[in-house]
Amino acid sequence: MGSNLSFPRVDLSGKVAVVTGANTGIGYETAKALSVMGAHTIIACRSSERAHAAVERMKEEIGREFPDKSVIIEYMLLDLSSFQSTKDFTVAFKEKNIPLHILINNAGVAWLPLTMTEDGYEAHFQINHLSHFLLTLELLPVMLDTAESCKDCRIVIVSSRLHTSAEFTPGNMNAEQEYSRTKFYSNSKLYNVMSAYALQRRLENVGVTVSVLHPGSVETELGRNTADSFWLNFFYKAYKVAMIPVIRDAQKGAATSLNAAVNPDLSSQRCLYFTDCSPTLSSSLSRDFKSQEQLWEISMSIIKEWLSWSIHQKYSPTMGLVEEEVGFSDKARPLSDDSTERKEQVKIEETGEGTPMITFRVSREVTDEGELEPNGTS
Numbered sequence: 396m397g398s399n400l401s402f403p404r405v406d407l408s409g410k411v412a413v414v415t416g417a418n419t420g421i422g423y424e425t426a427k428a429l430s431v432m433g434a435h436t437i438i439a440c441r442s443s444e445r446a447h448a449a450v451e452r453m454k455e456e457i458g459r460e461f462p463d464k465s466v467i468i469e470y471m472l473l474d475l476s477s478f479q480s481t482k483d484f485t486v487a488f489k490e491k492n493i494p495l496h497i498l499i500n501n502a503g504v505a506w507l508p509l510t511m512t513e514d515g516y517e518a519h520f521q522i523n524h525l526s527h528f529l530l531t532l533e534l535l536p537v538m539l540d541t542a543e544s545c546k547d548c549r550i551v552i553v554s555s556r557l558h559t560s561a562e563f564t565p566g567n568m569n570a571e572q573e574y575s576r577t578k579f580y581s582n583s584k585l586y587n588v589m590s591a592y593a594l595q596r597r598l599e600n601v602g603v604t605v606s607v608l609h610p611g612s613v614e615t616e617l618g619r620n621t622a623d624s625f626w627l628n629f630f631y632k633a634y635k636v637a638m639i640p641v642i643r644d645a646q647k648g649a650a651t652s653l654n655a656a657v658n659p660d661l662s663s664q665r666c667l668y669f670t671d672c673s674p675t676l677s678s679s680l681s682r683d684f685k686s687q688e689q690l691w692e693i694s695m696s697i698i699k700e701w702l703s704w705s706i707h708q709k710y711s712p713t714m715g716l717v718e719e720e721v722g723f724s725d726k727a728r729p730l731s732d733d734s735t736e737r738k739e740q741v742k743i744e745e746t747g748e749g750t751p752m753i754t755f756r757v758s759r760e761v762t763d764e765g766e767l768e769p770n771g772t773s
């Protein structure tokens with residue numbers, strides 16, 4: 396297949412990892428490998444029965460493969476189709492008073508018939524994006540505390556290559572106008588990529604790296620919701636046959652998540668999109684700054700009532716781009732090397748005085764002013 400699916404086996408003793416949707420598929424293998432590396436691993440799942448069975452199976456498999464290894468794997472309830480359940484998970488996690496080094500937003504649903512959650516949101520939109528967005532922001536203070544000492548915390552978001560065929564249509568994100576099972580899955584995976592970039596922008600120099608990825612075509616239960624539709628089921632099966640040369644098992648499917656979560660070489664990267672453990676370019680729409688910020692604003696307004704005030708205050712402001720043209724007649728004079736500024740040389744004019752005038756377009760990300768506290772203080 397030619398792809399490099401290796402990741403370094405590092406010592407994660409003393410570290411804590413949360414993996415959503417880890418009772419099966421890619422999440423199961425991701426959680427298992429993290430615990431083999433020594434992490435205290437929490438599998439965040441919606442079904443206590445399936446989660447307990449998964450923990451037992453994981454411990455039994457690890458015991459067989461690594462007889463001397465003692466592992467800490469536990470289950471916590473998280474149903475991403477409910478903001479209440481998501482919030483309850485974050486409260487229960489904080490009550491444990493443990494650090495958080497690795498958060499892997501892995502859980503996902505695909506190709507559902509139109510389904511609205513108890514909160515009134517289209518299921519792909521809420522489960523794959525909105526609730527993970529809430530989960531991440533509410534756990535962020537714990538991770539930022541952890542990062543103060545360890546300097547290397549990771550947020551890993553499992554997206555899909557299908558984000559490249561998605562649309563960003565703010566007027567139809569909740570199926571207000573029309574619904575397509577395939578489109579809404581792809582759209583939710585686009586939101587994963589866009590929100591990863593937007594989140595990283597807000598986490599400059601704090602020791603937290605955000606990564607987003609496509610795990611490859613992986614043999615899992617992801618297609619389970621296609622059975623009720625003859626055509627969808629037919630196309631899904633045909634797709635799987637066509638993908639036989641490249642389809643991988645869940646263990647290999649976990650490699651890109653694991654590499655993003657543990658590879659020491661990635662500790663100080665800005666947000667990257669990975670395929671087969673290597674950085675690749677995500678779609679141009681996913682990289683569009685204005686759309687990312689618009690998605691951030693929409694997502695924030697939806698989850699606002701579930702967010703702690705301090706987190707809302709800190710992270711709700713959107714960011715903008717300020718552009719200005721700056722000319723220098725002295726070639727040697729450097730522009731500021733502020734890494735948050737983008738500089739593009741736009742013209743060079745002869746001045747007749749020996750030194751040409753060089754004009755740069757400088758764009759800088761700026762944050763809106765925060766809102767006032769309810770009591771009126773800022």
Ligand SMILES: NC(=O)c1ccc[n+]([C@@H]2O[C@H](COP(=O)([O-])OP(=O)(O)OC[C@H]3O[C@@H](n4cnc5c(N)ncnc54)[C@H](OP(=O)(O)O)[C@@H]3O)[C@@H](O)[C@H]2O)c1
Pocket residue numbers: 415416417418419420421422439440441442445473474475476477501502503504505522553554555556609610611612613614615616617618
């Ligand atoms: N497989 C692929 O080829 C492929 C390709 C690209 C991207 N991906 C992405 O990879 C990720 C993992 O998918 P997978 O292929 O491993 O699929 P999977 O085998 O179906 O696993 C999905 C996991 O998500 C959990 N989940 C679903 N709804 C949930 C909810 N409301 N709350 C909490 N957990 C929920 C499932 O729990 P239950 O078992 O209880 O339902 C399961 O543990 C997904 O984000 C998917 O979009 C997969």
